[in-house]
Amino acid sequence: MSETILEMRNITKTFPGVKALQDVSLEVQRGHVHAICGENGAGKSTLMKVLSGVYPAGTFEGEILFEGRPVAFKNINDSEAAGIVIIHQELALSPYLSIAENIFLGNEQQANGWIDWNRTNLEAGKLLDRVGLHDNPITKIMDIGVGKQQLVEIAKALSKEVKLLILDEPTAALNDEDSAHLLDLLKQLQAQGITSIIISHKLNEIKAIADEVTIIRDGKPIETLDMVADDVSEDRIIKGMVGRELGNRYPSHEPKIGDELLRIEDWTVYHPLDRSREVVKHANLMVREGEIVGIAGLMGAGRTELAMSIFGQTYGHNITGRIFKRGVEIKTNTVSAAIDNGIAYATEDRKRYGLNLIEDITRNISAASLQKLAARGWVDSNKERRVAEGYRKSMNIKSPTVAALAGKLSGGNQQKVVLSKWMYSNPDVLILDEPTRGIDVGAKYEIYGIINQLADEGKGVIVISSELPELLGICDRIYTLSEGRITADVPRSEATAEHLMKFMTKERELDHR
Amino acid sequence: MSPFKATLNYLTGQLRQIGLFIALIALVVFFQVATGGITLKPINVSNLVIQNSYILILAVGMVMVIIAGHIDLSVGSVVAFIGAMSGVMITQWHIPWFVTIVLCLILGALVGMFQGFWIAYFEIPSFIVTLAGMLLFRGLTQITLQNQQISPFPDSFRALGSGFLPDLGGGTSVLEPLTVIIGIVAAVALVAQGIRQRVARKKYEVEDEPLTWFVLKLAFTVGLILLVAYLLAGYRGTPIVLVVLGILAVGYSAVMANTVWGRHIYALGGNANAAALSGVKTKRVSFQLFINMGVLAALAGLVFTAQLNLANPKAGDGFELDAIAAVFVGGAAITGGIGTISGAIIGGLIIGILNNGMSILGVGTEYQQLIKGLVLLAAVAFDVFNKRRAASSTK
Numbered sequence: 002m003s004e005t006i007l008e009m010r011n012i013t014k015t016f017p018g019v020k021a022l023q024d025v026s027l028e029v030q031r032g033h034v035h036a037i038c039g040e041n042g043a044g045k046s047t048l049m050k051v052l053s054g055v056y057p058a059g060t061f062e063g064e065i066l067f068e069g070r071p072v073a074f075k076n077i078n079d080s081e082a083a084g085i086v087i088i089h090q091e092l093a094l095s096p097y098l099s100i101a102e103n104i105f106l107g108n109e110q111q112a113n114g115w116i117d118w119n120r121t122n123l124e125a126g127k128l129l130d131r132v133g134l135h136d137n138p139i140t141k142i143m144d145i146g147v148g149k150q151q152l153v154e155i156a157k158a159l160s161k162e163v164k165l166l167i168l169d170e171p172t173a174a175l176n177d178e179d180s181a182h183l184l185d186l187l188k189q190l191q192a193q194g195i196t197s198i199i200i201s202h203k204l205n206e207i208k209a210i211a212d213e214v215t216i217i218r219d220g221k222p223i224e225t226l227d228m229v230a231d232d233v234s235e236d237r238i239i240k241g242m243v244g245r246e247l248g249n250r251y252p253s254h255e256p257k258i259g260d261e262l263l264r265i266e267d268w269t270v271y272h273p274l275d276r277s278r279e280v281v282k283h284a285n286l287m288v289r290e291g292e293i294v295g296i297a298g299l300m301g302a303g304r305t306e307l308a309m310s311i312f313g314q315t316y317g318h319n320i321t322g323r324i325f326k327r328g329v330e331i332k333t334n335t336v337s338a339a340i341d342n343g344i345a346y347a348t349e350d351r352k353r354y355g356l357n358l359i360e361d362i363t364r365n366i367s368a369a370s371l372q373k374l375a376a377r378g379w380v381d382s383n384k385e386r387r388v389a390e391g392y393r394k395s396m397n398i399k400s401p402t403v404a405a406l407a408g409k410l411s412g413g414n415q416q417k418v419v420l421s422k423w424m425y426s427n428p429d430v431l432i433l434d435e436p437t438r439g440i441d442v443g444a445k446y447e448i449y450g451i452i453n454q455l456a457d458e459g460k461g462v463i464v465i466s467s468e469l470p471e472l473l474g475i476c477d478r479i480y481t482l483s484e485g486r487i488t489a490d491v492p493r494s495e496a497t498a499e500h501l502m503k504f505m506t507k508e509r510e511l512d513h514r
Numbered sequence: 515m516s517p518f519k520a521t522l523n524y525l526t527g528q529l530r531q532i533g534l535f536i537a538l539i540a541l542v543v544f545f546q547v548a549t550g551g552i553t554l555k556p557i558n559v560s561n562l563v564i565q566n567s568y569i570l571i572l573a574v575g576m577v578m579v580i581i582a583g584h585i586d587l588s589v590g591s592v593v594a595f596i597g598a599m600s601g602v603m604i605t606q607w608h609i610p611w612f613v614t615i616v617l618c619l620i621l622g623a624l625v626g627m628f629q630g631f632w633i634a635y636f637e638i639p640s641f642i643v644t645l646a647g648m649l650l651f652r653g654l655t656q657i658t659l660q661n662q663q664i665s666p667f668p669d670s671f672r673a674l675g676s677g678f679l680p681d682l683g684g685g686t687s688v689l690e691p692l693t694v695i696i697g698i699v700a701a702v703a704l705v706a707q708g709i710r711q712r713v714a715r716k717k718y719e720v721e722d723e724p725l726t727w728f729v730l731k732l733a734f735t736v737g738l739i740l741l742v743a744y745l746l747a748g749y750r751g752t753p754i755v756l757v758v759l760g761i762l763a764v765g766y767s768a769v770m771a772n773t774v775w776g777r778h779i780y781a782l783g784g785n786a787n788a789a790a791l792s793g794v795k796t797k798r799v800s801f802q803l804f805i806n807m808g809v810l811a812a813l814a815g816l817v818f819t820a821q822l823n824l825a826n827p828k829a830g831d832g833f834e835l836d837a838i839a840a841v842f843v844g845g846a847a848i849t850g851g852i853g854t855i856s857g858a859i860i861g862g863l864i865i866g867i868l869n870n871g872m873s874i875l876g877v878g879t880e881y882q883q884l885i886k887g888l889v890l891l892a893a894v895a896f897d898v899f900n901k902r903r904a905a906s907s908t909k
């Protein structure tokens with residue numbers, strides 16, 4: 002019965018300095034649910050962007066056949082006209098418009114430029130029935146929950162006569178009930194002959210609905226498994242996702258671990274907008290002097306939220322729990338209190354949260370410690386320059402002068418500026434959120450060296466990373482975080498990618514605890 | 515790299531500042547020729563300073579607000595409101611003029627607190643809060659004055675706007691001695707400060723601007739100061755507002771460049787998220803900036819009222835736009851994080867000289883508006899062009 006609806010052949014997509022996809026091929030059967038799995042950054046989303054024309058034909062190598070014919074999409078409109086619709090993780094809905102208006106946005110039900118509201122709402126109602134959403138089409142998007150918004154996105158796709166529906170992490174932000182409903186819906190659509198590609202981290206969901214799963218790792222296709230015929234286990238998928246050679250991409254390091262430095266107890270954080278949602282649930286963690294502790298978790302597990310709620314409560318609402326430093330309880334309610342207590346947090350998003358891109362290296366490095374450079378409020382700018390110059394040399398920031406603007410540096414050098422900023426604030430505990438994201442291999446090695454050096458100075462380092470090999474390569478101990486809950490505390494000797502992944506995808510088993 | 519090439523590289527990096535200076539000089543030269551020498555007559559230079567002083571005072575506060583990523587549309591109305599209050603205090607309540615000045619500055623701070631509260635702690639965009647403030651304080655002005663003008667003011671108060679420092683020559687000398695002394699002292703102080711800083715930078719091994727450029731810049735600024743002093747000395751000496759303005763310019767430049775507070779303002783405007791995560795109390799900084807702006811607007815209101823010898827319900831109309839234009843001509847960015855006090859002052863002077871020169875030439879106000887609009891557009895277009903060029907050269 003099976004007939005190939007989509008074939009992607011030998012897709013290679015290169016970004017400056019990075020091969021995001023290398024010779025990836027993908028074959029999808031009509032009427033199937035095809036899952037794509039891989040770690041964060043493996044290239045799943047890039048592949049889907051190639052398919053949907055976000056990256057236009059010509060910017061990548063390889064060919065795409067849709068319904069047997071070669072296609073060359075120049076933009077999203079082209080791919081949608083062919084019947085391929087992608088629903089991104091971040092929903093593309095306008096919150097102040099109604100459900101019906103959103104469904105027909107860009108495809109208005111109109112006559113001579115005048116919108117036919119009756120037809121708009123009538124047709125929207127029919128589409129909503131198909132996705133099992135029984136809200137009034139004139140309800141505003143902002144007044145319905147994320148789960149329903151996801152359904153509106155699917156209704157919108159149906160309005161475009163979709164043949165191939167691509168869902169990128171559709172259940173990442175949904176609760177169990179909404180997730181279950183969404184998966185049911187995908188099965189119903191499958192019965193109506195609509196093919197879907199689903200990108201997901203949740204292996205139990207993949208197991209529940211996918212007909213095939215393709216695993217991508219480091220931009221390369223690893224394998225495609227037939228879920229139905231071969232009865233593939235979750236462990237089997239995990240093995241495919243993580244099984245790679247580590248090599249010596251990590252500098253060797255002999256840890257010198259001392260006394261307990263920082264301890265977090267019973268830490269709970271609520272979402273700042275959706276105030277009934279717990280983002281971090283009763284987390285306990287601890288870091289010792291000279292210890293490098295990893296936090297492993299999939300996207301949406303609450304890693305950054307945990308870190309930022311500790312660092313001056315810069316994320317979250319109704320934060321409860323206690324923080325102890327060297328056994329003494331401390332308060333870190335504001336960023337300056339956190340800094341004064343010797344905590345530093347280097348963000349995962351350098352450009353938005355870490356740097357002032359229109360200022361020079363000097364002023365970025367001094368930004369968190371101006372008081373140290375100042376007497377009675379006046380900054381000693383000569384000393385400031387000298388400090389920056391010192392870090393430029395010791396951190397090997399590749400720029401001829403410290404007067405260069407931060408925005409003009411490469412990702413690796415920007416990260417070194419961020420690290421310099423926090424090192425100059427002389428913290429006892431550094432929380433590094435995705436310290437090597439978007440950085441080339443050489444600079445990564447340097448950053449690992451810096452992390453080791455910080456630990457050797459007796460500081461406690463907490464590394465948050467999506468890359469398991471990185472955590473396995475540098476950490477002395479790793480916590481796994483799943484859905485806001487710490488699910489395991491794994492010492493280096495016991496840590497393997499499979500073991501960690503099992504706890505990272507572990508969901509409700511520990512709820513009763 | 516050859517010294518010449520190094521100098522050239524350095525200069526292209528400073529293109530915006532140099533461009534501003536060149537534009538100022540070109541304008542002066544042009545109007546000097548076009549008006550047949552009237553522009554640089556001592557009396558005209560004196561008037562130029564006095565008549566632009568309140569806009570320059572506003573521009574100093576405004577550039578700080580804009581660097582932080584905010585804007586203040588209310589300053590024109592605040593100028594009028596403070597002018598009205600000073601009139602009521604002096605002529606109706608018979609409060610001594612110096613007490614009135616202090617009270618008015620405090621009132622300005624309260625105005626700033628009011629607006630700053632909504633902006634910083636209630637997180638309403640400054641555009642909206644100060645637009646409301648613009649209407650609100652205009653209304654309060656009219657209520658205070660009951661739509662009447664108040665005039666005249668005592669001479670001691672008027673000196674703030676149009677007075678001069680005492681003439682040490684007793685009105686008999688060709689060049690007023692005090693002004694000459696101030697000019698020379700300022701020039702010497704500038705040279706000393708420049709050299710001192712350069713020596714300190716050398717000592718700290720901070721790499722530096724090329725020597726030729728350093729000397730040239732210093733010589734030029736010194737020449738400018740001496741020229742202005744010479745011209746002012748040839749009329750009635752140093753206007754009191756010039757002293758006020760000088761203190762503000764030097765003081766706030768130092769604050770913006772060298773204090774923790776100044777750095778926090780740049781950090782806030784450059785990237786508010788990153789600033790907050792670096793421990794900058796962003797709300798408090800915004801709040802303080804609007805208090806500062808309120809005080810400076812009050813000062814401008816006092817100067818303006820004293821100068822006109824009149825508290826008028828329509829006073830200060832459009833001043834906010836002149837001040838904002840000065841700031842943008844002076845190279846600040848609407849997105850925040852970029853701008854200097856000196857840039858804003860030069861920007862204000864450029865607009866002031868345009869106004870003055872065109873008035874002397876008898877250009878109608880309609881054309882004056884048109885030309886000022888084009889100048890603002892050209893200055894900002896030059897900025898954008900510069901940025902694109904810089905961006906493409908690094909790729």
